[in-house]
Amino acid sequence: MEQTKNTQATLPLTFQQRIAATLAAALLGTFLVYGVGLANSDTMHNAAHDGRHAFAFPCH
16 A cells, blocks of 8 residues: 655745735725725625624624
8 A cells, every 4th residue: 555645835935925915914804894894885784794793893
């Protein structure tokens, strides 16, 4: 019976790449909470409604 070795390749990130990824995630999160959460569109508002209440973010 032949055994296979499971290896996983990782790419080291530089400090600047980590900062860029962190800022991108923060901007996306901010848009989801504020941009979609406070939108006038009923569809977007309702989609974000439960998430905002889960984080104690008032909307009414």
